[in-house]
Amino acid sequence: MRARKPVVSLLAVAVAVLPLLVGCGAASTADPTSATATPAPSSVVAVPTGPTVTVPGLDETAAGTSSASSATRSTTVSSPAKTTATSSERATTVPPKSSTVDVTTTVTVPPPTPSTSKAAEPPATQHSTTSQPPSTTKAPVSTKQNSGGTMTRKVVVIDPGHNGQNNAHPEIITQQVPAGFGEMKDCNTTGTETRDGYTESLFNWKTALLLKEKLEAKGITVIMTRDSNDGVGPCVNERAAVGNDNNADAVVSIHGDGDLHESVHGFYVMTAERAPAGAAMAAESHRLATDIRDGLVGDGSTPSNSLGDNGLWQRSDLSGLNLSMRPTVMLEMGNMKSATDAGPMTSAAGQDKYAAGIAAGVVAFLVNGG
C-alpha cells in the first residue's frame, strides 16, 4: 500500500522559491528526476561562460544546436573537464558486442578499469522509448569471473541521479523531453542536499562509483549514465536509453531524498506502477527491488519510516521508470535532511555500506535469473 501522503509536498510549495529544499522522491507527486527544487534563484544562477553546453537527451531544438546529441556521443575527453560543456560531452567509446557470442567463448576483451573505464553510451533515442524495442547488442563483457562464472555476461546500468552543474544551468535542465506514456517533463533537476550543503548529486556519484567497483569485481559489465559529477544532465530520456539500448540485465538509479522532516529517515526502492514494458518486465523490476531492499537490510540499512511499504514503493510518475524497458529500480538511499541519514550519506564508509547492500541485491537478482 502507499504510504501516507507526505506533508512535505505542501511544504515544498511553501518554500518553492528556495532551491534544494525538497528531495526528489519525498512528495507523492514528485519525480526524483524532475520534481525537485526549483532551479536556483537568479541571484545564484550562473551564466554559462564557456561553450554552449550540450546535454544528451535534449532534442535539437531544445539543445539549441543541430548536433548536440551526436556531438555528445562522439566526443571523447580523457582529461578532467574544465567546463560543464566538456564534462557533459565526454562520451563513452566501448564498442558493443554481438549478442550472438556463445556463452562458452573465451572473451579476450580486457577487463574494465575500476572507476576510470568509460561506459559505452549507446546511440540515444530522441523519442519515448515506449516505442523502441530493446536493443540486440550489449556492451563488451568482462573477462573477470566469480567462482561460478555466472556474472560474466551480465550488464548492469548504474544511473547516478542529477549532475553537479545542473543547478547552474536551469535553462538546460528545464527543457522538456519525452518522459514516457506520451508525457513530457524537465530534462533533469538539481537534486537536494544536506543541511550542511553536501549535494545529492555528489552522494549519488560517489555511491555509484563504489557500486560499479563492487559489481565489476563480480565480473559484471557496468555502464554508467554519466562519467563525472561536474557536468549537466544527461536528460532523463537519455539516461533511460542507456539501459534500453544496452539491453541491460538490471538498471539501478541512485538518489537521495530531501524530506524536511528531521524524523524521516531510511531508504526506499521504487518501481514503475504503470509497467511500461508489460507485466512480465514489471515483475522482474519488482524482484530486483525486493532483492535490493533485502540486500540493504542485510547490510544494516533501514527502510524508510515514512515512505513506501517496508522499503518498496510503486510510482506512476517517475520518468526514469516510465521510460525503461528493462528491469529497473530507482533508489532513495536516505533523507539528506535527517541527521540520522546525512552522516552515513556523506561519509565514505556510509557510501560504501550503501553500495555493498545494493550490490548484494543486484547479484542476488542476477544469480536467480535476472
Ligand SMILES: [Zn+2]
Ligand atoms: Zn534525486
